[in-house]
Amino acid sequence: MADKRIPAARIRAVWLDETIAGTEAARRVGLTRSVLGLHAKRLGLPPRKSGRLHALSAAQRAELARYWAASICAGDLAARYGLSVGHVGRLAHQMGLPRRPSGFRGVALADYLLRDGMARAAAETRAAMRSADMVDRLNPPCPKVPA
Structure with missing residues (x-):
């Protein structure tokens, strides 16, 4: 059987590294996640954040x-x-977002992105038209001189 004496510094380093998941931390030192947790507890290390929100x-x-x-x-x-x-x-x-009712049928993300893109394009067009209208008001076209 392999020797499982892992230096405390190595356990501390992987345990406190919040950029890696607990399972990955355990794999890096050759232990299971639960055994790594026992070693960390024995060393007095704080518990790792649970969940995947982070x-x-x-x-x-x-x-x-x-x-x-x-x-x-x-x-x-x-x-x-x-x-x-x-x-x-x-x-x-x-995250404190409102709960959705049972049987809620949402909007497809692709449809939302399409509508959002169209709304943005329409807003840009309206702004461009307002700008062009303003230019026409400030600089009226020159009257044509009869020949």
């Missing part, structure tokens, strides 16, 4: 909140962030 960046959490408010279906959100549908609901709850 796996999403702040920008992704803001985007998720925006999509949730726009009634995007949880299945599309799960596919976008590589999570399960249930995990999306738990993230929404942890």
Whole structure:
């Protein structure tokens, strides 16, 4: 059987590294996640954060909140962030987003993005037309001189 005497510094380093998952930390030192947890507890290290909320960046959490408010279906959100549908609901709850009623049928993400893009294009067109109208008012066309 292999010698499992792992230096405390190595356990401390992987345990406190929040950029890697607990399972990955355990794999790096050749232990299971539960045994790594026992070693960390014996060393007096603080517990690791649980859940995957920290796996999403702040920008992704803001985007998720925006999509949730726009009634995007949880299945599309799960596919976008590589999570399960249930995990999306738990993230929404942890983030303090409103609960969706049972049987809720959301909007497809592709449809939302298409409508959002069209709305942005329409707003840009309206702004350009207002700008062109303003230019016409400030610089009226020159009257044609009869020949």
